[in-house]
Amino acid sequence: MENKHLYILWTNADPVTSENMVLMYATNALLNGWWDRITVIIWGATQKLVLENKAVKLKMEIAEQAGVEFTACLACAINLGTRKALEDRNIEVIRWGEKLTGIMQNGEHLLTV
Numbered sequence: 001m002e003n004k005h006l007y008i009l010w011t012n013a014d015p016v017t018s019e020n021m022v023l024m025y026a027t028n029a030l031l032n033g034w035w036d037r038i039t040v041i042i043w044g045a046t047q048k049l050v051l052e053n054k055a056v057k058l059k060m061e062i063a064e065q066a067g068v069e070f071t072a073c074l075a076c077a078i079n080l081g082t083r084k085a086l087e088d089r090n091i092e093v094i095r096w097g098e099k100l101t102g103i104m105q106n107g108e109h110l111l112t113v
Contacts, residue, residue: 004036007103009112013045015053022113023059026068035109041096042072047082051089071096 006029010022022040029035040063042050049056050070060070071092077083086093103110 003108006035006038006109006111008038008040009043009100009110010040010046011043012113013049015049015056017113018046018049018053018056019059023056023063027059027063027066030066030068037069038067039069039071041100042070042076042086042091043096044073044076045080047072047076047080047086050091051082051085073097 008022008026010018012018012022026038026040030038050060051057064070069092071094072082072086073096074083074093075095075097077086077093083093100110
């Protein structure tokens with residue numbers, strides 16, 4: 001069976017890129033059946049963007065309704081003080097370092113933005 005799970009490592013905190021690439025692609029890819037599952041990993045400064053930018057928040061809600069899964073790096077959340085706010089937003093906050101390494105070493109589908 002073909003692996004149709006895409007991971008998007010979202011590190012670019014530019015709102016234009018976030019809205020017009022990460023969130024647009026993730027939403028449309030699920031709605032159009034290009035991928036069966038999409039997991040967006042919120043890493044670094046992007047954590048503050050998703051908590052503070054109203055347009056990005058709205059696009060994330062639309063993506064979630066389409067089935068996009070969001071998760072965030074725990075170490076980043078601790079360093080940036082965003083853990084509680086992310087969890088309050090129902091975003092999974094976990095240790096991603098080892099898991100991300102496994103994704104790359106196993107040749108799984110990973111897009112970095």
